[in-house]
Amino acid sequence: MICPHCRTAIRVACQFIAFHMTNDQGQHAVAAYQCPECSGVIVDLVLGANPRAQGFLADPSQGFATTDSMTTIYPRSSSRPPAPPEVPRSYASDYNEAALILADSPKASAALSRRCLQHVLQRELNIKKNNLAQEIDEAIKHVPSHVGEGLDEVRRIGNFAAHPKKSEASGEILEVEPGEAEWSLDVLASLFDHVFVGPAKMRARKAALEAKLKPAGR
Ligand SMILES: [Zn+2]
Numbered sequence: 747m748i749c750p751h752c753r754t755a756i757r758v759a760c761q762f763i764a765f766h767m768t769n770d771q772g773q774h775a776v777a778a779y780q781c782p783e784c785s786g787v788i789v790d791l792v793l794g795a796n797p798r799a800q801g802f803l804a805d806p807s808q809g810f811a812t813t814d815s816m817t818t819i820y821p822r823s824s825s826r827p828p829a830p831p832e833v834p835r836s837y838a839s840d841y842n843e844a845a846l847i848l849a850d851s852p853k854a855s856a857a858l859s860r861r862c863l864q865h866v867l868q869r870e871l872n873i874k875k876n877n878l879a880q881e882i883d884e885a886i887k888h889v890p891s892h893v894g895e896g897l898d899e900v901r902r903i904g905n906f907a908a909h910p911k912k913s914e915a916s917g918e919i920l921e922v923e924p925g926e927a928e929w930s931l932d933v934l935a936s937l938f939d940h941v942f943v944g945p946a947k948m949r950a951r952k953a954a955l956e957a958k959l960k961p962a963g964r
Pocket residue numbers: 749750751752753754781782783784785786
């Protein structure tokens with residue numbers, strides 16, 4: 747499994763506890779793990795039938811004769827991968843939080859994404875206009891076309907024309923249109939790739955090339 751705390755691939759036994767609680771979903775159990783890398787604790791809710799072992803098990807599927815489902819209930823985690831390591835912390839933390847709350851509050855998620863998007867445009871691309879809609883307009887002229895199309899769609903799908911506050915106060919929590927919060931995250935991810943990840947990879951490749959071309963012994 748991948749530790750949701752530190753994202754390291756780990757192999758670790760779990761402590762499996764089956765409860766005497768059965769309903770139409772099955773019998774309930776929990777499996778808890780501790781990550782050997784970061785000491786973080788992970789808890790899965792396990793649903794199955796016919797318990798056959800408890801205590802420390804190599805794998806929670808050994809706990810029931812038939813296992814129907816396993817869901818990580820702690821820590822809360824997002825179905826999206828976190829922002830890549832090349833992304834500066836302030837932007838990464840807004841993005842990761844927007845991804846984490848996406849299912850519970852698309853409105854709050856979209857507000858965080860809009861604010862993060864505006865900060866990247868203003869601080870990284872030096873685009874400062876009266877509002878986010880105008881900044882997107884300007885950004886489209888400077889980014890690759892696939893990123894620009896995504897940005898344009900943020901305005902369209904979010905219906906900025908009908909909700910001017912989305913543009914004027916980008917972090918304000920306002921009603922969202924279907925798909926708007928997910929789309930805002932997708933576009934942020936592609937902007938991160940263009941602004942941070944791509945250039946960092948190119949620098950690494952150049953450094954590797956220069957190291958190779960350097961005559962030995964110098
Ligand atoms: Zn860990």
